[in-house]
Amino acid sequence: MVMAVRVHENGGPDVLTWEEVEVGKPGPGEVHIRHTAVGLNFIDTYFRSGLYPAPNGLPFIPGNEGAGVVLTVGEGVTHVKPGDRVAYVGPLGSYAEERLVPGDRLVVVPDGIDDKTAAGMMLKGMTAQYLLRRTFNVTSDTTLLFHAAAGGVGLIAGQWAAHLGATVIGTVGSAEKAELAKAHGYTHVINYREEDFVERVKEITGGKGCDVVYDSVGKDTYPGSLDCLKPFGLWASFGQSSGPITDFNMGLLAQKGSLFATRPTLFTYIASRSDLEMTANDLFDVVKSGVVKIEVNQEYRLADAAQAHKDLEGRKTTGTTVLIP
Structure with missing residues (x-):
């Protein structure tokens, strides 16, 4: 036993x-x-x-x-x-x-x-691998947003994406976590408790938006994550730490720029x-x-x-x- x-x-x-x-x-x-x-x-x-x-x-x-x-x-x-x-x-x-x-x-x-x-x-590392290398192939031309940047997957993904040459934007919930994210590859860090992350992403990208948003938060970041994407961008919803999304509207993908959405699992x-x-x-x-x-x-x-x-x-x-x- x-x-x-x-x-x-x-x-x-x-x-x-x-x-x-x-x-x-x-x-x-x-x-x-x-x-x-x-x-x-x-x-x-x-x-x-x-x-x-x-x-x-x-x-x-x-x-x-x-x-x-x-x-x-x-x-x-x-x-x-x-x-x-x-x-x-x-x-x-x-x-x-x-x-x-x-x-x-x-x-x-x-x-x-x-x-x-x-x-x-x-689990966290292989999740970062498939997100950055297979769900969306991140390169030096990529601008991405990663929610929960100071979390386990976020800290790995920030370093890896920075190594690939991407512009890496992350969201966090405290000043302490913002410093942690900055030390792990994030070019820009947004404290969502103090700033509107959608508006900040628009400022950072000059209004263009991101190629891909990686979202493990769920309810609290939807549909805001969609507003951070450029036309034809990809929303990768791979978790729901704040609760499940219960009102997903396919029509929003059309309205917000012919967006793509996926719910991948490792x-x-x-x-x-x-x-x-x-x-x-x-x-x-x-x-x-x-x-x-x-x-x-x-x-x-x-x-x-x-x-x-x-x-x-x-x-x-x-x-x-x-x-x-």
């Missing part, structure tokens, strides 16, 4: 319970790993609250990413072996000391990247093994080269996951947070 965080009923952070669970032996294609660090992400709160239903119902162990050491492998697993340092994103179940993971979801962590960094960067972009390896390797390369620095700004004991969720939802965290078993 090992210890894990479980959710027996949907609700606030207090529904996260610390209890014993049984892991079992790995079946065909599975790998038994011992976690050394677990990543904390906003999507974890969606599953906990019930906004996103857990695929296998209640109860469930939350958590979408982690890093650790391979203990044993099941039949047919050849790309990892006992003793390997590995990391992964999905499926649910990372808030545990040990677990079984589908072998095809694991990638070997290269030398030069420690376990805490790996655990905290897989899990679609890394569904195939080849896409997972390509995305992870691209991330590993920019981290190892120093182009992107992953800063683990908060650590909590895994047993204290409820407090970590409270701080995350209370916007008290910045950058990357990890849970330590």
Whole structure:
């Protein structure tokens, strides 16, 4: 038996319970790993609250990413072996000391990247990768707006986009977060509590608008995000930290300049093994080269996951947070 965080009923952070669970032996294609660090992400709160239903119902162990050491492998697993340092994103179940993971979801962590960094960067870092390299191919000609610039994905995306030569505009909710964003590649930072972000984007771009807006906020930034785009621009809505958008109007895309809109998810972009390896390797390369620095700004004991969720939802965290078993 090992210890894990479980959710027996949907609700606030207090529904996260610390209890014993049984892991079992790995079946065909599975790998038994011992976690050394677990990543904390906003999507974890969606599953906990019930906004996103857990695929296998209640109860469930939350958590979408982690890093650790391979203990044993099941039949047919050849790309990892006992003793390997590995990391992964999905499926649910990372808030545990040990677990079984589908072998095809694991990638070997290269030398030069420690376990805490790996655990905290897989979901956020691969999200930044697909947003900047595949959802919209950011280049030196790109002007982009990234909401929640001081968040985990935002800090990675700012550095990466700046390396690609883009003009990078970000929104934040405090002066402290504005300084953090400026230190991570953002050319312009807008404090949305003090300024109208739509008007500031128009000023910054000389009225032209942005090529792409990356929006993980949801309700509070819609439809303002659309007003920040130039004609034929792309709105990439990849999260909803302020709540879901319930009144999306397709007609606005026509009215505001024949705009494009997408609701991408990482899990679609890394569904195939080849896409997972390509995305992870691209991330590993920019981290190892120093182009992107992953800063683990908060650590909590895994047993204290409820407090970590409270701080995350209370916007008290910045950058990357990890849970330590």
